[in-house]
Amino acid sequence: MAPLTRRQLLQQTVAGGGVLAFAGCTTPNVPGIADGESVPKPFTNDAYTGSYTTAGRWVQDGHDGGRTGNAATTVPQGDIDIAWLRRPGTDPHSSTAPIAGSGRVYIAYVESPDDAEYSTTHLAGFDAESGEQQLDVDLGIGRAVGLALVDETLLAVTRGPDYEQATLTALARDDGSTQWTDTIPDVTGSPAVVDETCYLATRDEDNAVYAYTLDGTQQWRTAIAGECYTAPCADSEGVYVGLTDGRIAALDATTGDRRWSKQIATPDECCPDIQGTPTVADGRLYVPGIAEELVAAETTDGTVLWRTTVVDDDYGNAIPSPVVTAETAYVNTHHGGVVAIDTADGSIRWRSAESGDNQPPAAGDGGVIVPRNDSVVAYETSDSRAWTIEITVPDIGMAGYVMDTQVALAHGMCYVGIADGRIYAIGSRE
Numbered sequence: 001m002a003p004l005t006r007r008q009l010l011q012q013t014v015a016g017g018g019v020l021a022f023a024g025c026t027t028p029n030v031p032g033i034a035d036g037e038s039v040p041k042p043f044t045n046d047a048y049t050g051s052y053t054t055a056g057r058w059v060q061d062g063h064d065g066g067r068t069g070n071a072a073t074t075v076p077q078g079d080i081d082i083a084w085l086r087r088p089g090t091d092p093h094s095s096t097a098p099i100a101g102s103g104r105v106y107i108a109y110v111e112s113p114d115d116a117e118y119s120t121t122h123l124a125g126f127d128a129e130s131g132e133q134q135l136d137v138d139l140g141i142g143r144a145v146g147l148a149l150v151d152e153t154l155l156a157v158t159r160g161p162d163y164e165q166a167t168l169t170a171l172a173r174d175d176g177s178t179q180w181t182d183t184i185p186d187v188t189g190s191p192a193v194v195d196e197t198c199y200l201a202t203r204d205e206d207n208a209v210y211a212y213t214l215d216g217t218q219q220w221r222t223a224i225a226g227e228c229y230t231a232p233c234a235d236s237e238g239v240y241v242g243l244t245d246g247r248i249a250a251l252d253a254t255t256g257d258r259r260w261s262k263q264i265a266t267p268d269e270c271c272p273d274i275q276g277t278p279t280v281a282d283g284r285l286y287v288p289g290i291a292e293e294l295v296a297a298e299t300t301d302g303t304v305l306w307r308t309t310v311v312d313d314d315y316g317n318a319i320p321s322p323v324v325t326a327e328t329a330y331v332n333t334h335h336g337g338v339v340a341i342d343t344a345d346g347s348i349r350w351r352s353a354e355s356g357d358n359q360p361p362a363a364g365d366g367g368v369i370v371p372r373n374d375s376v377v378a379y380e381t382s383d384s385r386a387w388t389i390e391i392t393v394p395d396i397g398m399a400g401y402v403m404d405t406q407v408a409l410a411h412g413m414c415y416v417g418i419a420d421g422r423i424y425a426i427g428s429r430e
Contacts, residue, residue: 040085044131048083051076051412051427052129057101058408058415060148062321062360065194066280067233069323069330069360071409075367075378079429080387083413084131085422088124092421094144096190100410101149102173103128104135108144108156109421118161119143123154123176128411131425137176139169146190146231148198149173153214155198159186168200170216180216189231189277192239194253201228201241209239209251220256224249230277233285238299240285242274248287248302262302265289275318276360279329284343286329288319294331294341306346311336321360323368328381330368332356338370338379350383364409371405376416376426389416389426 056073063071088109095109105126110119118141125135145157145166154171166187170179185206192199197219198212207228211219226249230242238259239251246265251258265273268290276288280299287295292311297304310319310331322341323330328349329341337352338361357372367386370377378386391405404419414426 042084042086042131044084045082047429048081048427049129049425050429052083053412054103056410056412057149058099058362058410059101059150060099060193061097061146061190061231061406062192062233062277062279063362063408065192065199065234066324067192067231067277067321067360068279068281068325069321070281070325070363073364073409074412075364075369075386075409076412076414076426076428077366077386080378080389080426081429082389083425083427085424086126086131086133087420087422088133088136089122089421092122093419095417095419095421095423096144096146097406098408098415098417098423099147099149100128100408100415104173105408105410105415105423105425106135106147106149106154107417107421107423108139108147108158110144121156121158123147123156123171125176126423128413128415128425135176137171140167142167145187148191148193150193150196150198150214153179155191155193157187157191157200164204166200166202168198168212170214182212182216182218184210187231188228188241192232192234194234195236197253199232199234199239199253201230201232203228209241209249209256211239211253211256222251222256222258225261230274233278233280235280235299238280240278240280240299242276242278242287244273246273246289248274248278248285248297250299250302260302262297264295264297264302264304266291266293266307271318276320276322276358279322279324281324282326286322286324286343288322288331290318292319292333292336294319294322294329294346296329296343296346308341308346308348310339310341310348318358320358323361323363325363330361330363332359332361332370334358338368338383340368340381340383352379352383352385354385359404359406362407362409362414369407369409369414371407371416373405376405376407376414378414389424391418 092109121139123137142158148155226243340349416424
């Protein structure tokens, strides 16, 4: 879930607890764009599919269960362009972040036919190299939340039209056939999967964390003493959830027992104090706070190691989930650009000159990719900008709604998911 500004938080409240995400993405060199046309026709640019490799996966939102956003794949370099573009269905919107693995890219999206009483959610799968659509599965009435891929199983999380419950569906990766489903109260965000266990956090009156095995068995449910706002992150030892009052609730990954609960983020009276999903890596939690800060804490007991203010002035813009590599945490900010922070001591290594946004970046070998409302930008491991793909947000009469653009790195390519259902693959020339 993208973090909210003060104004956007009020819009969410008016909308009944869910932020509708609509966006557009076109580039000047995409064939088929005419003046006033917001959605280009699907195409494949064979010269830029040459960078595709079979290696590299991005199997859940944030790459892995820790939400590190750090993939063992090469960031496209050199002569960069769009390799292919697809948009499934007839009226897709509110799509999830893309995931990639086993030669396919997947998104879930909402379809709104004119004669339907409620919107239906679909799972779409595309050949990761060519973009050919190979899968389209009707998941029923509701809204798309998130996906995860574990071996031969796809996990899809959807929520009902009344935002009172959510459904976890397990499907066969190859043909999309349903293996099992279970229903729980409404969730805070996409699933986190570690060691073949799926974790989900619920909100509103339930406020709990659920753990499922891949055969559909609910292993445990643990209530959280506080209001959940973020999706969970997890490692082999624990599951961690950010609460609206700035605390982190830490649970044992195997049993669900409460390990600790501590105030990590600096409180702010205006809004939930933790809006971006925390990241866990190498025994540390990295928590984005509403007070324009990133906080590092020990996973064992919540001891704060350092606290870094990433923007000098308080603009009221929560920062999104950070990307964490072995030495650097990258934070995308509205007013402070992309900020690279030393994970050892919290010192700022560099920041980009360009303004940022509040979507999580993605890191790979040779750089970090930053999604924005109007572009996708790649930086080297410094403030040196490597390349930019421009995005045009269409005029769809939805001013004020969140324009949601998210990226995944896999197969030597960058996959860009747009909230109106479009998915792009960015590659390098052969």
